[in-house]
Amino acid sequence: MATRTSRRGLSYLSARGQLGDEEHQLRRVRVVWYLLFFDVLGSGSAPLLPLPHRAGQVLTQGALVVATLLALTVNPALRVRRSLYLGCYTLLAVTSLMSSVRLVSLGTAYRGFRLVDFVFVLWLLTPWWGRRDLVILKAQLKFLAGIVAVVILGLLVSPHSAMEGGRLQGAFWPIPPTQVAHYAAEFTGLAILLWFAGALQRRTAVVMALIGFAVLVLTHTRTALVGLVVGLLVASASIFITNRRVRRSFAIVAVLLAVVAVPVAPLAVSWLARGETTTELSDLTGRTNYWSYVLAEQRPLTNEVLGDGLSNGSVNNPAMPNVSGLPIDSSWVLAYQDQGLLGDALIAIIFLTMLIAASTAPPGPRRAVALFLVTYCIIASVTEDGAGLASQYAMDLTAAASVLAARPGLLPVGRAKSRRSVMRRRALAVR
Numbered sequence: 001m002a003t004r005t006s007r008r009g010l011s012y013l014s015a016r017g018q019l020g021d022e023e024h025q026l027r028r029v030r031v032v033w034y035l036l037f038f039d040v041l042g043s044g045s046a047p048l049l050p051l052p053h054r055a056g057q058v059l060t061q062g063a064l065v066v067a068t069l070l071a072l073t074v075n076p077a078l079r080v081r082r083s084l085y086l087g088c089y090t091l092l093a094v095t096s097l098m099s100s101v102r103l104v105s106l107g108t109a110y111r112g113f114r115l116v117d118f119v120f121v122l123w124l125l126t127p128w129w130g131r132r133d134l135v136i137l138k139a140q141l142k143f144l145a146g147i148v149a150v151v152i153l154g155l156l157v158s159p160h161s162a163m164e165g166g167r168l169q170g171a172f173w174p175i176p177p178t179q180v181a182h183y184a185a186e187f188t189g190l191a192i193l194l195w196f197a198g199a200l201q202r203r204t205a206v207v208m209a210l211i212g213f214a215v216l217v218l219t220h221t222r223t224a225l226v227g228l229v230v231g232l233l234v235a236s237a238s239i240f241i242t243n244r245r246v247r248r249s250f251a252i253v254a255v256l257l258a259v260v261a262v263p264v265a266p267l268a269v270s271w272l273a274r275g276e277t278t279t280e281l282s283d284l285t286g287r288t289n290y291w292s293y294v295l296a297e298q299r300p301l302t303n304e305v306l307g308d309g310l311s312n313g314s315v316n317n318p319a320m321p322n323v324s325g326l327p328i329d330s331s332w333v334l335a336y337q338d339q340g341l342l343g344d345a346l347i348a349i350i351f352l353t354m355l356i357a358a359s360t361a362p363p364g365p366r367r368a369v370a371l372f373l374v375t376y377c378i379i380a381s382v383t384e385d386g387a388g389l390a391s392q393y394a395m396d397l398t399a400a401a402s403v404l405a406a407r408p409g410l411l412p413v414g415r416a417k418s419r420r421s422v423m424r425r426r427a428l429a430v431r
Contacts (some may be wrong), residue, residue: 004194007264018229025074026133026135028070028074029044029074029125029128029136030142031070031073032124033136033395034139034143035063035067036064038391039060039390041173042179042390043056043059043176045090046154046170046171046172046285046356046429048171048172049160051280054255058257062396063115063120064118067121068120071121072125073122075124075127078124078134079127080124080127081126081130083123083129083401084127084353084357085350085353085354085397085398085401087125088350088392089122089394090123091346092113092343092346093116093119094309095339095346096115096307096309096339096343096388097112098237098304098339099303099307099308099340100310102113108309109309111309111311112309112310114390115310118390118394119390122398127137129230129401129402130405132423136398139342140190140395141190141191142328144183144186145208146184147175147183148187148211148212148215150173150186151168151169151171151175152211152215154171154172155168155171161214167218168215168219168220177390178223178224178383180219181215181219181223182384183392184219184224185212185224185227185231187208187212187221188209188212188213188216189235189376191212191371192205192209193232194363194365194369195209195245196236196243196246196249197368198365199365205212210219216228223379224380226379227375227376227379228376230369230375230379231372231373231375231379232372234367234371234372234375235368235369235371235372236250237423238367238368238371239363242363243365249340287330287350287383288324290315290328290333291330291331291333293320293326294328294333294336294337295336296314296317296320297318304340304341306340307336307339307340307342308337309338310338310339310389313328313334313386314327314328315328327383329384330382331347331384331393332344332347332381332387333387334386335347337410338388339388340378347387350387351374351387352396354374354401355375355378357370357401358374358400358404359430366404367404369400369403370404373400374397376396377397381393
């Protein structure tokens with residue numbers, strides 16, 4: 001009897017030790033994801049935290065180095081999971097490096113190596129795709145919540161600095177309004193979809209969605225709003241028949257729109273116009289003019305196919321020195337300049353691959369989350385750069401890929417206690 005009891009105790013201690021090791025490993029995986037996210041935030045001087053530009057670069061780009069070392073400790077055997085999406089992304093990184101190292105600019109070559117390192121870390125995290133606890137998606141949501149909280153804190157501390165130019169931006173960290181809108185829109189959409197899936201309580205989801213949407217409205221970013229609405233419509237349509245909450249929500253929204261559409265219409269039109277003229281609206285606030293500068297550049301066939309090498313996201317036309325340095329603000333035009341026609345083709349393949357994978361996945365909340373992230377990225381890529389770089393787009397698509405790798409079903413967010421209880425029962429059952 002004593003021997004049997006001692007065996008049960010040893011089995012329980014062994015299972016508890018294994019659970020503790022796994023929790024420690026998952027904690028390091030989350031830290032790696034946070035470091036990657038911090039790396040793509042960008043650097044510069046913020047009104048309430050005036051760091052020198054070099055210091056900001058050291059912090060953000062040093063985060064990638066730390067993430068690489070930590071990922072190697074989590075996955076020392078370099079085991080990876082098959083992924084067509086990451087395979088295309090790797091090919092894009094390698095071709096970008098090829099076009100970058102052949103130039104004289106040291107910064108261009110560095111950006112090429114940085115992109116390859118970024119993709120390498122994403123590969124090291126693939127063994128944690130498809131888990132029932134959705135460690136990647138939960139880490140994504142937590143970091144988004146942190147960014148939204150920091151932006152709101154900056155607004156409360158210094159409203160003038162946070163609302164400079166009439167659009168909400170990061171006051172503690174240099175996050176431009178369009179990027180703040182990107183994070184707020186995804187935070188809002190994920191909160192709503194997680195409530196549809198039963199992974200968040202209604203009160204929590206409502207608070208998160210309202211906060212995220214308020215931040216989005218204060219940024220005055222139309223692309224993010226369109227991406228949020230279209231992404232939610234596509235995601236909700238995929239689970240409309242099987243999810244009662246979606247059907248009820250659609251009915252409530254339809255009634256609200258019918259009641260408030262007329263009185264709110266002038267305010268909505270004014271918000272969307274942002275005081276711009278018809279010409280400014282038609283050329284997307286001057287973006288199309290900058291795009292024409294890039295497309296007008298005469299380049300050799302090699303540069304036409306492979307690009308000029310990774311730049312800082314601005315126009316680089318030697319024939320027009322007066323416009324060089326202007327922002328491009330389009331993933332497709334920027335990829336054409338830096339990564340060539342091949343870069344644009346690979347980005348299109350990446351989006352198409354993820355869209356097909358999400359559309360053909362078994363019906364359920366996982367497919368809805370993936371469809372939302374992929375749809376939003378496709379829409380935002382038109383007026384935002386970074387789809388082919390180490391950016392928020394890579395984080396979003398990787399989170400979507402990690403969700404699609406799992407079996408269909410509910411999103412069991414926050415079930416660590418029940419899982420520990422299962423391990424304990426299994427240990428006590430061993431004889």
